[in-house]
Amino acid sequence: MKTIVGKVVVLGHQGVGKTSTVIRYVENSFSQHITPTVGASFFSCKLLVEDITVKLQIWDTAGQERFKAMAPMFYRNANAALIVFDITSTVSFESMQGWVVELTRNVESPMVLCVVGNKIDLAKNREVSRDDAIQYARSIGATYHECSAMHDQGVGLVFDDIARGLVRMSGSHNDHNLKVYDTENIDNIMANSSELEATDTGKEETVNLSISSIAHGNTVKPKCC
Amino acid sequence: MSASLEVEPGAAPESVLVTTDSFESFDHMSSSLEEIKNLNAVAENDESNMENSNHVENFDDITENVSLNNEEDDFVQSKEWAAKKKHIFVLSLAGKPIYSRYGNEDKLAWLFGVMQTLVSFVQANDDAIRSIHAGDTKFVFLIKKPLILVAVSRTHESVNQLCSQLNYVFNQIASVLTLTRLNKIYEQRQNYDLRRLLAGVERLIDHLLDFSEKEPSFTLGAVQCLSLASSVRDSISSAIVGACNKIKNLVFAILLANNKLITLVRMKKYCLHPADLHLIFNLVQASESLKTAESWTPLCLPRFDASGFLYGHVSYLAEDCQACLLLLTVERDVFFALSEAKQRIVEKLRRNNCLEAINESLSAKEDTCIVAGFPELRHYLYKCKSTAQFYQPSLSPPYTKCHERLTNLYKRAHQLLHCSTRPLKLLFEKNSDQAILAWDTRGFELYVVFEPLVDTNGAINSVGRLLNWIKKREEKLFHLNAPTF
Numbered sequence: 001m002k003t004i005v006g007k008v009v010v011l012g013h014q015g016v017g018k019t020s021t022v023i024r025y026v027e028n029s030f031s032q033h034i035t036p037t038v039g040a041s042f043f044s045c046k047l048l049v050e051d052i053t054v055k056l057q058i059w060d061t062a063g064q065e066r067f068k069a070m071a072p073m074f075y076r077n078a079n080a081a082l083i084v085f086d087i088t089s090t091v092s093f094e095s096m097q098g099w100v101v102e103l104t105r106n107v108e109s110p111m112v113l114c115v116v117g118n119k120i121d122l123a124k125n126r127e128v129s130r131d132d133a134i135q136y137a138r139s140i141g142a143t144y145h146e147c148s149a150m151h152d153q154g155v156g157l158v159f160d161d162i163a164r165g166l167v168r169m170s171g172s173h174n175d176h177n178l179k180v181y182d183t184e185n186i187d188n189i190m191a192n193s194s195e196l197e198a199t200d201t202g203k204e205e206t207v208n209l210s211i212s213s214i215a216h217g218n219t220v221k222p223k224c225c
Numbered sequence: 226m227s228a229s230l231e232v233e234p235g236a237a238p239e240s241v242l243v244t245t246d247s248f249e250s251f252d253h254m255s256s257s258l259e260e261i262k263n264l265n266a267v268a269e270n271d272e273s274n275m276e277n278s279n280h281v282e283n284f285d286d287i288t289e290n291v292s293l294n295n296e297e298d299d300f301v302q303s304k305e306w307a308a309k310k311k312h313i314f315v316l317s318l319a320g321k322p323i324y325s326r327y328g329n330e331d332k333l334a335w336l337f338g339v340m341q342t343l344v345s346f347v348q349a350n351d352d353a354i355r356s357i358h359a360g361d362t363k364f365v366f367l368i369k370k371p372l373i374l375v376a377v378s379r380t381h382e383s384v385n386q387l388c389s390q391l392n393y394v395f396n397q398i399a400s401v402l403t404l405t406r407l408n409k410i411y412e413q414r415q416n417y418d419l420r421r422l423l424a425g426v427e428r429l430i431d432h433l434l435d436f437s438e439k440e441p442s443f444t445l446g447a448v449q450c451l452s453l454a455s456s457v458r459d460s461i462s463s464a465i466v467g468a469c470n471k472i473k474n475l476v477f478a479i480l481l482a483n484n485k486l487i488t489l490v491r492m493k494k495y496c497l498h499p500a501d502l503h504l505i506f507n508l509v510q511a512s513e514s515l516k517t518a519e520s521w522t523p524l525c526l527p528r529f530d531a532s533g534f535l536y537g538h539v540s541y542l543a544e545d546c547q548a549c550l551l552l553l554t555v556e557r558d559v560f561f562a563l564s565e566a567k568q569r570i571v572e573k574l575r576r577n578n579c580l581e582a583i584n585e586s587l588s589a590k591e592d593t594c595i596v597a598g599f600p601e602l603r604h605y606l607y608k609c610k611s612t613a614q615f616y617q618p619s620l621s622p623p624y625t626k627c628h629e630r631l632t633n634l635y636k637r638a639h640q641l642l643h644c645s646t647r648p649l650k651l652l653f654e655k656n657s658d659q660a661i662l663a664w665d666t667r668g669f670e671l672y673v674v675f676e677p678l679v680d681t682n683g684a685i686n687s688v689g690r691l692l693n694w695i696k697k698r699e700e701k702l703f704h705l706n707a708p709t710f
Contacts (some may be wrong), residue, residue, distance in 0.1 A: 019514060019517070035511065036425040038514065038515065039523055040522075042520070042521065066401060066424070
């Protein structure tokens with residue numbers, strides 16, 4: 001049995017519902033009065049695609065412009081990008097395209113791209129048509145989903161889709177930087193690494209680093225975030 | 226009256242906080258960040274570094290959001306708007322609106338124009354406008370290049386107090402952008418519309434203003450600690466030190482809950498200024514989103530180093546313990562190392578029953594004066610100057626319902642003790658509502674509100690007893706050790 005660990009970055013204009021979408025998926029909750037993300041938040045979750053465990057390490061970034069300079073920190077080495085816009089806002093749709101340009105310019109390794117139109121519960125105020133969005137998503141080789149984090153519609157599909165994309169990628173490309181492990185060994189590796197942590201505090205690497213440097217399977221660039 | 230105590234309660238040889246009095250400005254730009262980085266000679270990678278890449282992309286002004294509706298139009302012309310007790314405005318030196326506490330700044334362009342004109346008119350004579358007094362209204366100006374901050378107030382706060390509030394607003398803006406970037410922006414383009422970079426920051430400024438009007442910590446320039454047995458506080462500190470001391474370039478570890486400091490561990494040589502800590506409290510309190518997950522947040526602490534960002538791993542300890550832990554470092558990519566350190570800290574605290582102790586203290590209120598055995602006292606503030614920490618009891622009637630009245634009493638007394646022309650050392654004032662005693666000594670400041678019938682002797686006796694009471698509990702009420710990594 002295989003385990004894939006993928007880094008997912010969530011990008012998009014401020015207020016489109018990036019955090020709400022992630023929280024809907026990870027915690028299955030929704031808050032009307034969530035405050036803007038400051039910097040970025042980190043979530044992790046596990047999915048099963050056929051017999052493969054996919055662990056997603058999700059970086060939910062802040063949409064405000066002043067945090068823009070921080071974004072490379074999160075999309076660098078990402079295996080998948082969730083690019084979110086608000087279907088009731090043309091501005092957010094255009095801003096999202098800016099993110100795609102930045103991604104393609106700065107990230108060389110292959111990436112699973114997923115365009116998400118959020119807030120379909122407000123469909124009566126729709127400004128971006130489904131066709132336009134689909135067409136755009138196709139043009140950049142991304143999948144397209146519409147969802148409502150508020151009403152819990154379609155959010156699960158988005159993350160399923162990303163997980164499947166990562167599984168496909170691990171099978172086809174050679175130059176991806178996905179972390180792939182054989183599960184039989186991963187527990188041992190985990191145990192080793194935590195033992196290491198306990199005794200050898202001088203080591204300042206992260207768990208991910210120490211795992212990847214001794215894991216077999218595909219090689220990993222020794223870098224996190 | 227003389228203090229009969231050898232050492233004032235809450236004093237400690239070393240302080241976790243900077244205790245200099247000057248709150249006003251940070252003219253000298255210290256470069257603590259550079260120092261720390263050089264100290265550890267970290268090989269910086271050449272990838273775009275946030276504090277070094279201060280170029281401003283996309284200078285175009287915001288064109289969205291221009292569709293303002295009439296409701297907002299009406300509001301700024303309404304009596305309700307005019308009747309607000311305190312307005313705060315921020316504009317650029319060129320007169321561009323940046324922030325208004327009430328109403329949409331775009332609708333107030335004319336007003337910002339007037340403010341800018343007043344400032345530049347006085348500047349033309351090589352002078353600087355400080356304040357205008359008209360009836361019971363004060364107009365206070367603070368010119369902090371590249372911004373102008375204005376308070377229009379009908380509260381009884383002094384010019385100094387209003388100025389200090391404006392300073393906090395400026396620091397809040399510097400805290401999200403860094404002063405270096407702020408200056409650079411306006412060097413490149415004088416009439417830049419700063420609001421595009423401050424999206425979401427209005428919320429922080431709004432909160433800061435409400436917060437600073439309510440909390441005595443701002444008036445006193447001090448912080449309050451969560452009451453904890455000193456053994457518990459020490460074991461929390463040592464859990465943090467143990468988990469973090471091998472992580473290089475970690476500057477501060479701050480644990481706080483409910484606007485109170487639990488512990489602060491710092492890198493040797495560096496101290497945190499209470500004003501910076503207030504900004505951190507404000508950020509944590511105003512950002513519900515921090516509760517949902519671990520965050521990685523850039524944060525500039527203007528009094529510590531206004532030129533660059535620290536990066537903060539921000540998280541709440543556990544579902545069952547709502548204390549917020551901030552690990553601040555100069556490294557921008559050590560999130561996972563800090564995330565692990567946090568796990569280790571929480572495990573350790575859980576094993577030592579510290580989480581329980583924190584929860585207990587959070588749910589148990591501080592004693593009121595009556596419970597503590599001072600029936601003639603209604604409330605008091607005690608600030609230890611050498612540690613910049615203060616203590617106050619829980620509110621008791623009649624102030625539970627009108628907290629504002631108490632705050633105003635304290636502000637007025639504070640102002641009489643600190644006015645620049647004729648500062649008082651001791652003040653005792655009685656009227657039909659209450660009596661207040663305020664006392665400024667070398668080691669502490671004390672403000673006590675009494676029942677109105679207390680006489681001078683009674684008041685002096687009570688104060689003596691009170692100081693002894695605090696002294697006895699100082700280890701619990703104050704953070705006396707200053708742990709370092």
